[in-house]
Amino acid sequence: MKINKYRDFVGTTPMGTELNILRYEIDSEKEGHHIYIQSGIHGGEITQWIAHELFLFIKKNLHQGKVTLVPCANPVSWTQRAYYSTNGKFDFYMGKDWNRNFPGNSEGSMGEKIAAVLFENAKKADFVLDLHTSRESIPFAIYSRPEYEDILKIIAIKYNQFIDMQKNSSYSNTMNACLDKVGVNNLCIECGSHDAYEPNNIREVVNGIKRLFSAYEMIDSKFTEIAPNEIKTFAKTVKYTSPMGCLIRLAKPLGAEIKKGDDLFYCFDNNNLGSIVAVQSKHDGVLFKASPTHIYWSGDDVVQLLLNEDTKPLTTVD
Numbered sequence: 001m002k003i004n005k006y007r008d009f010v011g012t013t014p015m016g017t018e019l020n021i022l023r024y025e026i027d028s029e030k031e032g033h034h035i036y037i038q039s040g041i042h043g044g045e046i047t048q049w050i051a052h053e054l055f056l057f058i059k060k061n062l063h064q065g066k067v068t069l070v071p072c073a074n075p076v077s078w079t080q081r082a083y084y085s086t087n088g089k090f091d092f093y094m095g096k097d098w099n100r101n102f103p104g105n106s107e108g109s110m111g112e113k114i115a116a117v118l119f120e121n122a123k124k125a126d127f128v129l130d131l132h133t134s135r136e137s138i139p140f141a142i143y144s145r146p147e148y149e150d151i152l153k154i155i156a157i158k159y160n161q162f163i164d165m166q167k168n169s170s171y172s173n174t175m176n177a178c179l180d181k182v183g184v185n186n187l188c189i190e191c192g193s194h195d196a197y198e199p200n201n202i203r204e205v206v207n208g209i210k211r212l213f214s215a216y217e218m219i220d221s222k223f224t225e226i227a228p229n230e231i232k233t234f235a236k237t238v239k240y241t242s243p244m245g246c247l248i249r250l251a252k253p254l255g256a257e258i259k260k261g262d263d264l265f266y267c268f269d270n271n272n273l274g275s276i277v278a279v280q281s282k283h284d285g286v287l288f289k290a291s292p293t294h295i296y297w298s299g300d301d302v303v304q305l306l307l308n309e310d311t312k313p314l315t316t317v318d
């Protein structure tokens with residue numbers, strides 16, 4: 001077993017400090033698959049719980065192939081702090097989503113330089129996992145090609161959202177879409193909520209990744225937990241927004257199965273003290289994502305549902 005730690009240089013700050021991306025290579029030194037796992041292209045999305053756990057596990061148990069772990073893929077987005085909140089989804093300089101700079105450009109902007117270094121390393125692997133968190137959410141995988149459903153069946157995260165990233169131009173510069181273009185299989189996993197420690201969510205994702213290692217014969221199958229028998233894919237989501245500026249409380253917990261007519265959330269309006277306005281669902285689906293706040297302006301995103309129309313159950317692999 002060989003474990004190497006690299007610091008990939010991406011640039012310098014005005015203070016002269018070097019900006020580097022840490023990369024761990026855990027190599028069994030035996031022929032096999034190479035999986036690349038990346039955390040934290042967006043600052044504040046703490047999926048590093050998973051990287052820590054996987055690192056400890058792999059260094060003991062990897063018996064074939066190689067794993068690359070990048071625990072913090074972006075040395076700039078994590079510096080974007082305001083009080084206790086790390087606001088690392090968008091580049092404050094360019095106003096752009098940090099995950100829209102791929103495949104990157106080593107002569108380009110800071111974001112493109114970071115993307116270029118990440119992409120160069122990621123495309124050497126034969127499978128790439130890009131780990132994120134999503135506002136307040138349950139874990140769900142995002143996949144960009146129907147062919148990846150075979151991999152979803154192995155990893156067996158309960159909810160899986162299909163986004164056709166080649167057709168939908170707003171995704172064309174994500175890491176996933178660019179890896180598709182160079183023929184590297186990949187998946188994005190939203191591992192739960194921003195800036196949270198959610199043991200059950202971590203467990204679901206770590207177990208899924210271990211099942212993938214096992215299917216690729218990189219670890220012994222005795223280390224894996226049995227997958228749920230069935231998982232679901234969704235191709236459509238719907239967003240519910242705030243009808244007014246107000247405070248909002250959710251009516252249902254994340255992960256709840258919602259029926260048409262169910263209360264989704266309650267609005268508390270200062271123009272009408274004492275009255276509470278309920279907003280009801282017009283759809284059947286799963287409450288998978290909510291905004292991490294109670295404070296809303298008119299038209300802000302409140303919750304999103306994965307819609308039951310266009311859903312497909314998949315039987316998982318034993």
Ligand SMILES: [Zn+2]
Binds near residue numbers: 042045131132133
């Ligand atoms: Zn993200």
